Amino acid sequence: MTATESFYHTPSPPGLKGIWAWLLTQDHKRIGLMYLWAVGLWFCIALCCGLLMRVELMSAGRTIMGPEVYNSLFTLHGVIMIFLFVIPAVPSIFGNFFLPIQIGADDVFFPKLNLLSWYLFMLGAFLAVASLFLGEGFPDTGWTFYVPFSLTTDKNVSLTVTAAFILGMSSMLTGLNFITTVHRMRTKGMGWMQMPLFTWSLYATSWVQILATPVLSITLLMVIFERVFAIGLFDPGKGGDPILYQHLFWMYSHPAVYIMILPAMGVISEIIPVFSRKAVFGYKGIVLSSMGIAVAGSLVWAHHMYTSGMSDVAVFVFSLLTFLVAIPTAVKVFSWIATMYKGAIEMTPPLYLALIFIYLFCVGGLTGLVLGSAGTDIHLHDTHFVVAHFHFTMFGGTGFAFFAALHYWWPKMFGIMYNFKKAYIGATLAAVGFIFHYVPMFILGMQGMPRRYYDYLPKFERGNFLAGFGGFLLVIGIILMFYNLLMSFRKRQVAPQDPWGGTTLEWSVPSPPPLHNFVEEPKVKAYPYDFSEVIAQAQNDQAHQESEK
DSSP: OOTTOBGGGSOSSTTOOHHHHHHTOOOHHHHHHHHHHHHHHHHHHHHHHHHHHHHHHTSSSOSSSOHHHHHHHHHHHHHIIIIIIITTIIIIIIIHHHHHHHTTOSSOSOHHHHHHHHHHHHHHHHHHHHTTTSTTOSOOSTTTTOTTHHHHOOSSHHHHHHHHHHHHHHHHHHHHHHHHHHHHOOOTTOOGGGSOHHHHHHHHHHHHHHHHHHHHHHHHHHHHHHHHHOOOSSOGGGTOOHHHHHHHHHHHHHHHHHHHHHHHHHHHHHHHHHHHTSOOTTHHHHHHHHHHHHHHGGGOGGGGOGGGOOOHHHHHHHHHHHHHHHHHHHHHHHHHHHHHTTOOOOOOHHHHHHHHHHHHHHHHHHHHHHHHSHHHHHHHTTBHHHHHHHHHHIIIIIIHHHHHHHHHHHHHHHSEEOOHHHHHHHHHHHHHHHHHHHHHHHHHHHHTOBSSOSOOOGGGHHHHHHHHHHHHHHHHHHHHHHHHHHHHHHHOEEOOSOTTOOOSGGGGSOSSOBTTSOSSOOOOOSSTTOOHHHHHHHHHHHHHHHHHO
16 A cells, blocks of 8 residues: 555444445545535435425426325425535534544544444434334424424324434434544644644534533433323423424524534635635634624524514513624624635635635524514415525525535545536536526515415416526536536546645645645644745746746
8 A cells, every 4th residue: 555545445443344344434525525425415305395295386286296296295395405415414524534634633433433424414314204104194294393293293293203303323423423523633734723623614614513412312202201191291281381392392493503503614714715815814703603693692582482472571582682792793794705805716616616615604694683683484484485595595505615625525535636617517407497496496485375275376487487486507517517526537637735825734735635635744824825826836836838939
């Protein structure tokens, strides 16, 4: 074995070959890739479910399915997208692959626990899908499992809730592993203020994961006990309270929004300075805003419940806290724009996708303020406006950041480049389709169309048709992006070690990295986004080319 042989050619653990070298691996890079293929599969399934639902809604009345099938697809789409794609995608794939490299470590602190997390993820995913075919049919409750309906329905709710419980365990173990790795395995000479911003975002996310996820786990266990033993936790007839479920559920599920979006923000914070050839503006501000979002985002869960019968004081407090979360979020957006200002912008597919992210996420964030304000929320609560806001934030945010991360780190993960032109076309189609898909939902919501409904009044038909048309464009764009990346394996244009001019440690190792990540001791810069050497090298290359003419 040579010193620079990639990890693909080094079986792990030693002595195992083929599929067993992957299924029993403890190498963080291989586990990250195993997450990539698994998450990609679930994402495609959830995408198909969502498209089928939109086809059904393109015209009033029954089109391709009945209400029971619609409710099943609705639940399956939500469970898979939330628990199997949006929450785990960026941390589990890119966090596993790049966090140890960015801090100069050769692996995560608990490699066996890391592998266990992947198996728990696969077990939870299998149970979620198996519940479609076992028992009395797939749950029709939606991914929120709201009581009392989730307690009284005769569908297969218990198995899906169990699946979500197991997926939560996987998420907590990953968070615990990342925090320990950052504390214990940073290379010599790397202080806290020398860590890359993507690592910082994962660190903040991990704290939310291990502090908030147990609340959901306990809540889901309570639902299972309630269904099996009918002990009356949420039944008013037995002294229980259904509103208690909503409080417990959103105490996790709103922080989960930040579990989804903080790593995505970390990805954007990596891409913007690299393609602006400029040190990120306000490094400490971005770090502090990540931790600020993690803390403040855990205190605003009740803004989902303004219509549930809270006191005016409680509504005022949670509305105020919701507005406060906008401050650290705005700090990040301001820093990204200020970084690009007067930068030497080099347009590439990752930067293009990052710019799309900023636009879509800002729309999602600003419409969130409309819902955070109690007065307007009363009118828009549980309408399609909420659907559009949620998808602008989660899919426009985390989804497009995921695509950006995929295009940014693809050369490092696989050692090959992809076709830029097809990447631009795919990204443009996806972005245009996204806007066509969700903007009509804002209007439908303001007109009063409720969400989660199988059918609607004829006056909502035009908006739903346009949304369905946009959905097809969105899916075509995503398929083109994936096709382009997969075709790079066939055409195999070898990627250099640092194709973008990055300055963080992952760009100092070969593409793909060797088994133990570093062939020599990593050199830590005083500032992780110092582009002086990259700019000097580019100027030297330009001068050399001119002298040869």
